[in-house]
Amino acid sequence: MTVIAQTIVTGVLLAGLYSLFALGMSLSWGLLRTINFAHFSFAFLTAYVTYELATTAGWDPLLTLVVTIPVGILLGVLLQLFVTAFPIDVFQTLIVTFAFFLILEAVMTLVWTADLVRIPLAANPYFTRAYAVGPLTVPHLGLLSLVAAALACGGVYWLLYRSHAGMGIRAFVQDPEMAAAFGVDHRRLSLLVAAVSGATVGATGTILGMLFVLTPTAAELWVAVIFAVVLLGGLANPVGVAGAALIIGLVESLTRQFADPAMARLAALAVLALALIFRPQGLFPSAVSGERE
Amino acid sequence: MKATSLRRWLALFAGLGLVFAACSPGESGEAEEPIRIGGTLSLTGPLAPTAQIHDIVAKAYVKMLNEQGGLLGRRVEWVVLDDKSEPEQSAALYERLVTQENVDLLMGPYGTANITAAMAVAERYGYVFPHHTASLTYAYTYERHFPTWFVGLNTHYTTPEKIFDSYLTLDDPPKTVGFVINRFPGTDFLAHGQDEQRGALRAGGGAVEVAKQKGLHVVLDVAFDIGTTDFAPIASRIKNADPDLLYVGGLGEDGPNLLAAMKQQGYQPRNHFYQWPSPGPMLAAGELADGATSVTIFESHEPYLSNEGAQELVDRYSAAAKAGGLSYTKPETQAGASWAAWQVLVAGVEGCQCLDQEKIADYLLNNTVKTVQGDFDFRPEEQNYGGDIQTIKQIQDGEWYVVWPEESAGEGRKLEGPLR
Numbered sequence: 001m002t003v004i005a006q007t008i009v010t011g012v013l014l015a016g017l018y019s020l021f022a023l024g025m026s027l028s029w030g031l032l033r034t035i036n037f038a039h040f041s042f043a044f045l046t047a048y049v050t051y052e053l054a055t056t057a058g059w060d061p062l063l064t065l066v067v068t069i070p071v072g073i074l075l076g077v078l079l080q081l082f083v084t085a086f087p088i089d090v091f092q093t094l095i096v097t098f099a100f101f102l103i104l105e106a107v108m109t110l111v112w113t114a115d116l117v118r119i120p121l122a123a124n125p126y127f128t129r130a131y132a133v134g135p136l137t138v139p140h141l142g143l144l145s146l147v148a149a150a151l152a153c154g155g156v157y158w159l160l161y162r163s164h165a166g167m168g169i170r171a172f173v174q175d176p177e178m179a180a181a182f183g184v185d186h187r188r189l190s191l192l193v194a195a196v197s198g199a200t201v202g203a204t205g206t207i208l209g210m211l212f213v214l215t216p217t218a219a220e221l222w223v224a225v226i227f228a229v230v231l232l233g234g235l236a237n238p239v240g241v242a243g244a245a246l247i248i249g250l251v252e253s254l255t256r257q258f259a260d261p262a263m264a265r266l267a268a269l270a271v272l273a274l275a276l277i278f279r280p281q282g283l284f285p286s287a288v289s290g291e292r293e
Numbered sequence: 294m295k296a297t298s299l300r301r302w303l304a305l306f307a308g309l310g311l312v313f314a315a316c317s318p319g320e321s322g323e324a325e326e327p328i329r330i331g332g333t334l335s336l337t338g339p340l341a342p343t344a345q346i347h348d349i350v351a352k353a354y355v356k357m358l359n360e361q362g363g364l365l366g367r368r369v370e371w372v373v374l375d376d377k378s379e380p381e382q383s384a385a386l387y388e389r390l391v392t393q394e395n396v397d398l399l400m401g402p403y404g405t406a407n408i409t410a411a412m413a414v415a416e417r418y419g420y421v422f423p424h425h426t427a428s429l430t431y432a433y434t435y436e437r438h439f440p441t442w443f444v445g446l447n448t449h450y451t452t453p454e455k456i457f458d459s460y461l462t463l464d465d466p467p468k469t470v471g472f473v474i475n476r477f478p479g480t481d482f483l484a485h486g487q488d489e490q491r492g493a494l495r496a497g498g499g500a501v502e503v504a505k506q507k508g509l510h511v512v513l514d515v516a517f518d519i520g521t522t523d524f525a526p527i528a529s530r531i532k533n534a535d536p537d538l539l540y541v542g543g544l545g546e547d548g549p550n551l552l553a554a555m556k557q558q559g560y561q562p563r564n565h566f567y568q569w570p571s572p573g574p575m576l577a578a579g580e581l582a583d584g585a586t587s588v589t590i591f592e593s594h595e596p597y598l599s600n601e602g603a604q605e606l607v608d609r610y611s612a613a614a615k616a617g618g619l620s621y622t623k624p625e626t627q628a629g630a631s632w633a634a635w636q637v638l639v640a641g642v643e644g645c646q647c648l649d650q651e652k653i654a655d656y657l658l659n660n661t662v663k664t665v666q667g668d669f670d671f672r673p674e675e676q677n678y679g680g681d682i683q684t685i686k687q688i689q690d691g692e693w694y695v696v697w698p699e700e701s702a703g704e705g706r707k708l709e710g711p712l713r
Contacts, residue, residue, distance in 0.1 A: 013525075114336075114341030114342045115621075116571045116620075117573070118549060118577050120577045121577065128553055129557075130558075211522075213545070213549055213550065213571070215341070215342045217338055217378075256527055260516060261516060261518070262517050264523075265518055265520075
């Protein structure tokens with residue numbers, strides 16, 4: 001029984017990281033019509049910032065959030081300014097941002113080399129810290145991911161459904177011309193969404209930098225699972241992203257514990273395939289009805 | 294006056310022209326053309342973290358060669374192309390190196406799949422093919438391939454035998470073993486062997502089978518996928534099985550990630566072995582990695598430093614790796630195998646005093662080659678492999694040391710365990 005409970009806890013914590021990682025991509029795809037493949041590079045660029053500050057400047061890795069979140073915001077806003085400066089459609093954004101992904105990968109290789117690096121244990125006490133809840137183990141960084149994801153998803157939900165800006169955002173996504181007629185500043189709100197997306201990717205980067213060995217190409221390992229969460233979760237739906245991440249996280253965790261661990265990612269992607277067969281629109285509705293590319 | 298002046302200038306130019314012509318290579322200058330050695334490396338893509346070690350070695354070795362007068366009296370040029378970690382690219386680029394770049398010699402790429410793909414091209418054109426990091430020994434039947442990952446043809450027997458033999462020398466030897474294996478072909482081959490006999494390779498083998506033959510009880514055997522990032526459930530399974538010896542058939546960052554997951558579960562393995570870990574990240578894992586073991590074919594301490602060219606490797610590689618910004622700058626298995634591959638190629642060329650592929654191969658097959666890893670005898674009856682030269686290394690006092698067998702161990706070092 002304890003093993004089952006521990007497996008579920010592990011899956012839930014994994015879902016925290018997945019949803020935090022996927023949220024920014026879901027927002028930019030659903031609300032800005034930008035399928036931002038460079039999202040993965042943004043995450044690893046900020047992970048390297050955490051690594052650099054922790055190893056060379058001696059910062060507490062968690063404290064690097066004060067740098068990585070602004071860096072993420074800056075990257076998100078710059079990308080948004082770029083895509084709005086050119087008349088490109090949603091699928092062309094995928095190609096353009098894929099180019100950015102490759103460029104950033106090359107830049108990271110140039111700066112940090114292709115070497116495998118990680119923050120030494122002495123500089124990263126969070127890496128092995130865990131809480132005991134009865135017989136269950138809750139790793140500190142897993143909990144941090146979950147809390148960050150809850151804050152991010154909750155914050156985005158509030159922004160979209162409880163704030164004046166959110167009303168404007170949903171309005172311009174549903175009907176840009178009508179929204180403009182009512183004075184909705186499409187450009188400013190787009191930058192706000194890009195900034196929120198960038199902030200989440202900055203936070204993701206810090207957690208990745210604390211959790212994993214880094215190499216510029218490691219970003220590629222996350223593409224399949226994060227796309228799966230985004231597609232299952234319904235575009236720009238923070239609750240859907242969290243729900244989809246939970247499903248994927250649990251499927252992976254249960255497979256690794258009770259079946260062949262090597263089949264975990266395959267099992268998660270099988271869930272995506274099945275879901276898309278029966279519900280092509282994703283398991284959860286898009287935050288903004290009537291909009292889908 | 295003007296005509297005289299003009300004649301003087303013309304005479305001066307003519308004289309300079311004659312001097313220049315005399316100094317330029319001309320017909321006899323053919324001999325001054327550099328010897329071009331071509332190869333690909335995964336300068337980008339998932340194999341890049343390790344491939345860059347081979348890039349550093351190649352550049353350092355060629356620089357050393359040229360400083361020492363080149364090869365056959367000619368300067369050496371290293372033509373390296375990026376295969377992007379893709380075997381298809383590697384094969385296509387080796388085709389280009391031979392047919393378009395007209396290289397004189399080939400050096401193998403990094404990584405089993407890329408080497409296998411490139412070897413087919415080398416075989417098609419009859420090129421001598423030294424290579425440093427191929428792990429599927431049974432797959433290489435080309436008579437002119439020269440491996441320096443010198444682990445013996447039947448490495449699916451000899452490697453696990455060495456590992457378990459070393460642990461069985463402990464005062465309190467392990468009685469149970471748990472296997473956690475990356476599905477990567479090389480680690481899977483070493484863990485689970487080969488079902489059928491292929492070429493000169495013995496069927497069966499693999500660490501799981503060998504462990505049973507050595508009297509160890511296997512309490513866990515699970516596989517995980519390449520690129521796995523969440524090891525918590527696997528750590529949980531290890532904790533439940535609680536083996537005396539944990540055998541991790543992993544590579545790169547698998548070790549540190551699994552160590553962290555085990556620590557979070559409050560579990561410390563009694564004895565733990567890792568197949569091909571990245572040495573730097575393992576050391577960065579600090580106390581978690583204490584006592585971790587692995588296999589090696591070169592470490593930068595005696596007796597290895599007495600091998601041919603070993604001190605040069607250590608000096609040149611360490612300086613280049615430091616300048617290149619690598620986190621771990623000591624040469625070990627990868628750099629050792631890479632340097633040895635260059636030594637093999639150069640030995641072949643200098644041995645026959647030629648660039649003829651057949652003669653180079655004949656020389657290598659009929660002579661002992663001295664390398665940083667020791668003396669190599671390429672045995673055609675064993676698909677050009679020789680004996681298994683691997684030794685066991687262990688993290689002690691925050692550094693890697695060879696600890697077994699005794700004759701290869703660092704000064705005052707021996708295998709320690711169990712850890713609890």
